[in-house]
Amino acid sequence: MPTQQLDYFTSLVAEDEHFPLTEAAIAIAQHAYPDLIVQNVMDELDLLGDKLKHRISKEMPGLQKLQLLKSYFYKDLGFGPNRNDYYDPDNSYIHSVLQTRRGIPISLALIFMELGQQIGLPIKGVSFPNHFMIRISLPQGEVIMDPLTGTSLSKQELQEMLDPYLDAQGYRGEYQLPLAAFLRSSSPREILSRFLRNLKAIYTQHDRWERLLGIQQRLVILLPEALEEVRDRGLALAQLDYIRPAIEDMQRYIDESPDASDQDEIREQIMQLEQQSRHH
Incomplete structure (x- = not known):
């Protein structure tokens, strides 16, 4: 990368x-x-x-x-x-x-x-x-x-x-x-995040994970507070078999947003990835 x-x-x-x-x-x-x-x-x-x-x-x-x-x-x-x-x-x-x-x-x-x-x-x-x-x-x-x-x-x-x-x-x-x-004016950061999320939607729709990862990395940099972008970077990493960094991102998401509605799904993902990494 x-x-x-x-x-x-x-x-x-x-x-x-x-x-x-x-x-x-x-x-x-x-x-x-x-x-x-x-x-x-x-x-x-x-x-x-x-x-x-x-x-x-x-x-x-x-x-x-x-x-x-x-x-x-x-x-x-x-x-x-x-x-x-x-x-x-x-x-x-x-x-x-x-x-x-x-x-x-x-x-x-x-x-x-x-x-x-x-x-x-x-x-x-x-x-x-x-x-x-x-x-x-x-x-x-x-x-x-x-x-x-x-x-x-x-x-x-x-x-x-x-x-x-x-x-x-x-x-x-x-x-x-x-x-x-x-109709209020958006800040440059808001505009850029919308710009990136448009691309994210396109690449997600077409399962272009390598491209999506490039976008997710930038979203995490642009919006350091947005934990769902960290989670989504983890999901993109998992699709590309970068198992360790994928687990780290998902774990961070779970640790830092304990009230998230998808806690269980992401935990499940982490378990699957950990099993995968044992079999590698």
Whole structure:
């Protein structure tokens, strides 16, 4: 397991104060593309930013900057959704999205946010259920935008997108959370964890354990408090027959979350692994 890449990722996400979101998001792909040079991808983004800066003057109001950025991003560069293969992991890897111009909401949002930052437009990510959004604060008010298409969404449209999620979660009636609760800006760490969990879902679905392990290692680094990620790293290790480290992760999960509902299942797993290791 390439520890060098994990050390690099660890240093990027160590503190919330100076969190290089774009760089960390690009670096995630190194588990699947070990030869990827993150700085080259950063340079590529800077070049796109430079072309955009030529069209923008310092005095330009935010709304106009946003219109120019949208036109540049969606029309000139041609970014948009990968409708043919939405669940292709490459839709999540920034370097790949820059090549194909095809991505999912969160990967497109990260590139859009980075370009916005380069022209002094404060754009935030919003972890909206089932569809990552972006939020731009302008003197005229808040704009919530769909990163797949650049469409601005009204409160009513957002509520309609949210309702099926609220129904599924049983958050209706007196417990219903207001729309605003789902539109707050996410921190870079939250955005990156959502980014990783998208990949986790894809790799889990296709039983790609080696790839999943690369993602789990990064989730544990990114979210040191999240014991379920330690457990899931253990499960990925077990699938790959790394029995000792798998047992260690699962044991730590059991020791540190005594109230977990899956305690018995994980204990059972540990026993099976211990038997396996005796037979090896």
